[in-house]
Amino acid sequence: MLNDAAFAYMRKHSLPATLIASLAAQPQTAFVDRNAWLTHLDRLGLTALDVTPNPVQVATEGALWGSVQSHEFLRDAVILSDDAGQFNVGQHALCWVHAERLVHKLNTFTDQHRAAQTRVRGLIWDYYASLKAYRLKPSLRRAAALRARFDRIFLRRTGFVTLDRLLKRLHANKAELLMVLDRPETPLHTNGSENDIRCYVTRRKVSAGTRSDAGRDCRDAFLGLAKTCDKLGIAVWDYLGSRLKMAGHIVVQPLDRYVRGRCRPA
16 A cells, blocks of 8 residues: 555655655555555566665565555554564664663773773663653653653763764664653563564574475464463463363363453453
8 A cells, every 4th residue: 555654664764755756656556465566666667676775675565564554553553673674663662671782792891991881781770670660650750851861871971982882872762762751551672572482483493494384384373372372371282172172171262362351451
């Protein structure tokens, strides 16, 4: 779908203005599938361009995001990430653990460097504790104070040039690191999603991946079932036994019923 959300994505990801204008000038704005979309891009000459960024990729990502928004999916969602570019869509927030890790992993060569690094890490973790407290009891006054405190931490000059550059870079991400001040329900880190994917990564390391699309789909489905059952406090074998009507197994309802029960307001 080509709409305002799609074109905003394309501009944000540096698709040339001339190409965006060419797409916007066409009467067709909706495409039923990938083939119809690529045929449209080919007719406009985008597929023949060999430039960076890849115009087909950026335009396609933009059109997909436009479709997501047109269906009102993720309309009010916050996307929390470790700053990987593919997740920088919509209302975007950044993980504090990954941000602090940049400071932690910084190479130091003198006692002054190490002292500056230790001091800044302490300030960051103290600030992180304050953000955790804010999530429990948010207020406009506390939000303003935390924004000012953020500036004092990340605009400081330590005398350690590499650290100062890193702090400046983190300060540029202020809006995304402080999304929690506007949306207190936003987690401060990606540990939850990283834990969700850990079993998949472990399996991939052990088996070196799958050999077919069917194998991949099967792996993902069963790992997803196991993780969802674990979160709901249901033994996955009980769930499978109930679905397959095995003798002696307890009756387990379809998982969506339990998930909806968890999501229902008290």
